[in-house]
Amino acid sequence: MKKQYSAPYIERNAAGSTNKYAHRSVLSHLDNIDHVPIGNLIKEHGSPLFVFSERQIRRTYRHLTDVIQMQYPNSEISWSYKTNYLGAICSIYHQEGAKAECVSGMEYEMAKRLGVEGKNIIFNGPGKRRNEIVNAVNDGARLHIDHLEELYLIEKVSDELGIIPEVAIRINMDTGIYPMWTRFGFNYENGEAFRAVQRLLTGKKMKLVGLHVHQGTFILDAFSYYWVAQKLLTLAQQIKEQFDVVVDYIDVGGGFASQNALHAQYTPAEYATPSYDQYAAAIGNAFNESRFVREHEPRLILETGRVLVDEAGYLLSRVIGRKNLPTGERAVILDAGVNINITAWWYKQRVRPTRPFAGSYQNTVFYGPLCMNIDLIRPAMPFPDLQSGDVVVVSPVGAYNVTQWMQFIEYRPNVILISETGAVEVIREREELADVISREHIPEHLIRI
Ligand SMILES: *Cc1c(COP(=O)(O)O)cnc(C)c1O
Numbered sequence: 001m002k003k004q005y006s007a008p009y010i011e012r013n014a015a016g017s018t019n020k021y022a023h024r025s026v027l028s029h030l031d032n033i034d035h036v037p038i039g040n041l042i043k044e045h046g047s048p049l050f051v052f053s054e055r056q057i058r059r060t061y062r063h064l065t066d067v068i069q070m071q072y073p074n075s076e077i078s079w080s081y082k083t084n085y086l087g088a089i090c091s092i093y094h095q096e097g098a099k100a101e102c103v104s105g106m107e108y109e110m111a112k113r114l115g116v117e118g119k120n121i122i123f124n125g126p127g128k129r130r131n132e133i134v135n136a137v138n139d140g141a142r143l144h145i146d147h148l149e150e151l152y153l154i155e156k157v158s159d160e161l162g163i164i165p166e167v168a169i170r171i172n173m174d175t176g177i178y179p180m181w182t183r184f185g186f187n188y189e190n191g192e193a194f195r196a197v198q199r200l201l202t203g204k205k206m207k208l209v210g211l212h213v214h215q216g217t218f219i220l221d222a223f224s225y226y227w228v229a230q231k232l233l234t235l236a237q238q239i240k241e242q243f244d245v246v247v248d249y250i251d252v253g254g255g256f257a258s259q260n261a262l263h264a265q266y267t268p269a270e271y272a273t274p275s276y277d278q279y280a281a282a283i284g285n286a287f288n289e290s291r292f293v294r295e296h297e298p299r300l301i302l303e304t305g306r307v308l309v310d311e312a313g314y315l316l317s318r319v320i321g322r323k324n325l326p327t328g329e330r331a332v333i334l335d336a337g338v339n340i341n342i343t344a345w346w347y348k349q350r351v352r353p354t355r356p357f358a359g360s361y362q363n364t365v366f367y368g369p370l371c372m373n374i375d376l377i378r379p380a381m382p383f384p385d386l387q388s389g390d391v392v393v394v395s396p397v398g399a400y401n402v403t404q405w406m407q408f409i410e411y412r413p414n415v416i417l418i419s420e421t422g423a424v425e426v427i428r429e430r431e432e433l434a435d436v437i438s439r440e441h442i443p444e445h446l447i448r449i
Contacts, residue, residue: 004387027361027383029353030393033314034418038354041416042391046430047318048336050402050415054092056312058420061096064308067276068300071284075300078122080254081107083305083399084313088417088427090114093308101254101303105132108141122251122303124170124214126150126184133157137165144168144212144251146185148196155205168210168251169196173231175224181216188231194238201243208245210301211235214253217306218262222274222282228252229286229300237292249299252283258310260347260396263379276307306399313398315341316354317377319390320369329380330364334392337368337375339408343400344377351377354391357384366392370409402428407436 031038034053041049061077068075078101079093085107091114094100100111103125111121118139126146128136134157136143145151145167158165170185171193186193200208211232215224232250239245256279259269287293287300317336325331338344351366364383368375377394386392405412415428 027352027357029356031354033393034422036418036422036424038316038391038393041424042316042318044424045414045416045426047316047391048334048340048413049316050340050397050413050428051314051316052089052309052398052415052417052427053312053314054417054419057089057092057309058096060308060312061093061098064276064304065097067280068283068302071280072287072300074297075302077302077304077308079308080303080305081110082403083254084309085110085403086415086427087114088425089309089402101305105129105135108132108136112139122168122301124212124303130157134161137161137163140166142166142168142209144170144185144210145196145200146170148199151196151200151203155203158205165206166209167200167206168212168247168249169193169200169208170212170214171232171235173213173215173227175213175215175227175231177215177219177221177224181214184214185212188235193235197235197239198243201245208239208247210247210249210251212251212253212301214303215255217255218257218260219255220257220272220274222278224282225252225279226282226286229283230289233286233290233292233298236296236298237290240292240296246296247298249301251301251303254303254305254307256304256307258307258396258399260310260343260349262346263348265348310396310399313396313401315394315397315401316391317394319386319388319392321388322386325365328363330362330383330385332364332366332383332386333369334366334377335369336377336394336413337370337372337410338377339368339370339375339410340405340412341368341377341394341397341401342404342406343397344394345374349378349394349397351381351383352393352395353384353386354393359384366394372409407431411436 033051034055077098079098080101082103099120100116101122102108102111118141121141123136123141124144137157171188172182172185173188186196213228229252236247257273259273261269315336317334320333320335323331361382361384363380365380366378368377411431414426414430417425417427
């Protein structure tokens with residue numbers, strides 16, 4: 001085979017030295033996922049390819065539940081569907097004992113399809129439609145109320161159905177995380193949340209079972225969860241004292257950060273991302289201090305998504321071509337773009353080669369195949385000299401990609417799961433033209449061109 005030509009360049013060889021975080025400046029390569037060779041996966045299932053590790057998903061789930069239960073045994077996780085609602089992935093969490101947290105009628109239907117009972121579904125989201133509320137009330141799901149008009153609508157529906165539904169109030173609050181997410185639920189500090197509870201209890205058409213905050217996502221300050229729990233428990237105590245109503249649960253939402261790094265973040269993930277213990281301790285401290293907890297032992301609910309699945313997902317992608325940019329940087333065109341890896345817009349994902357390389361590194365930008373300037377997978381990082389046809393691993397990509405991906409310009413690729421036995425299962429097939437056009441209709445007069 002003819003050797004490929006790569007242009008000569010001179011660069012100081014930094015191999016072996018370390019940066020200020022004591023990171024080796026040599027990239028380690030990854031040639032397998034859970035001992036399955038990456039070359040075989042690509043040969044069998046094509047490129048690009050999403051790969052999920054069942055072993056990693058289960059291990060992470062058990063680790064997080066262990067750590068939380070060590071702090072407070074009466075706790076449980078509701079899996080956040082929008083983070084990754086592939087049926088196979090959700091089913092793993094449900095097998096592990098997770099309940100379901102849904103933010104739309106579509107996600108609600110997905111949870112029901114997988115056999116989750118209504119009583120194990122939390123129905124969140126600011127845009128619940130009347131028919132979706134009817135279904136949820138009939139099924140005995142728990143509705144988390146976002147605003148007053150929704151509260152009135154649920155009252156009306158419950159009245160019509162003659163059912164008293166179990167509900168929680170969603171609350172937003174200052175936890176030291178800015179910009180504050182104020183658009184969901186009722187505000188804590190200005191008393192709106194308390195008044196919503198008062199209105200709900202006066203109506204006597206619903207049973208208030210919980211108080212809920214989801215303060216945001218990729219929260220790097222673990223201590224903010226102390227304030228979430230502390231303020232919710234204070235409100236629970238007030239509700240007990242003023243209305244003699246005891247809520248069953250305190251729901252601190254999701255938002256734990258994964259081992260990823262925001263573009264603006266200078267510190268690497270391994271130093272910036274709090275450990276599970278730090279998050280759990282922040283919540284546990286608030287619970288330990290609380291009189292409401294001593295007297296009523298409410299359930300602690302987490303609606304975790306990102307941290308459970310992000311690192312269990314990998315994107316394999318082949319190098320289509322290479323070029324030099326006028327900036328002096330090397331550019332690599334991958335066959336995976338932001339159409340399938342949309343979180344590349346927010347995070348500096350790790351890109352790793354799948355074979356060892358000798359020689360020096362050059363600043364390399366990774367683009368996708370889309371004819372769009374925004375199709376940037378990874379801003380410049382020092383990288384060895386890849387050849388066309390080489391495969392790279394982009395990670396972590398398990399959270400928010402196989403849900404937010406777009407049907408745009410290209411077909412979406414195969415998604416596979418490496419099971420605990422090492423068996424490789426396709427959990428979502430690569431799309432083809434029929435999938436993309438199956439819902440289209442061309443009017444009669446346009447059929448001939
Ligand atoms: C998205 C979402 C979650 C999950 O958030 P992560 O950051 O993925 O953990 C939990 N609760 C609600 C209400 C959400 O909207």
